[in-house]
């Protein structure tokens with residue numbers, strides 16, 4: 001997907017949400033204005049943990065700028081539009097939201113709520129907003145992790161327990177690398193390839209669009225975005241070169257920490 005197409009698609013999503021005011025109004029007809037502060041932005045775009053140019057030459061600054069500042073930002077914006085809409089500066093939420101979350105009362109962030117409740121149980125999300133939560137919420141979750149899974153001068157091989165488990169599961173680190181590379185190459189169209197952990201230990205898998213493994217009972221350890229917006233400017237249609245370059249960025253410390261936290 002070219003940048004123009006990506007922007008157009010995102011714009012269509014936004015328009016689709018904004019042009020169904022009746023459905024939104026019906027859904028939010030008992031909204032409680034007092035539950036949220038005026039001007040509050042519930043879901044937030046995280047800052048990149050490094051400058052836009054930090055991942056060069058593997059991923060260029062312009063791609064990062066579009067990817068983070070526009071594409072990820074649009075997921076966040078669309079997600080916020082899904083749960084409420086700006087009306088003269090104030091934002092309102094439906095009773096369902098107020099009943100089913102409690103960030104303001106409990107200190108649980110919107111992002112934690114998205115992860116633990118919405119994405120892990122998409123069927124519990126009202127049908128009116130389920131597709132948006134799946135796409136925009138999945139996009140927000142996936143990208144928030146993706147930025148942290150990379151770093152300047154990353155790459156190499158993992159150490160410690162994660163390395164041992166990778167060896168045990170895939171025969172060797174090389175075996176794992178080949179499997180994830182293959183999954184990333186074979187994902188047709190937009191999507192992601194992942195290393196996940198769950199009851200059946202480590203697994204390499206792929207998802208379409210912004211579907212995220214946590215919606216299918218898995219936890220994410222590492223993932224590569226193979227949407228064209230992630231590489232098209234620099235690599236055009238050569239996804240294989242992008243994937244090969246991406247391995248030089250993997251933040252294994254971050255992945256190992258997640259593994260230690262999630263394996264039990």
Ligand code: MN3
Nearest residue numbers: 225227229230
């Ligand atoms: Mn992306």
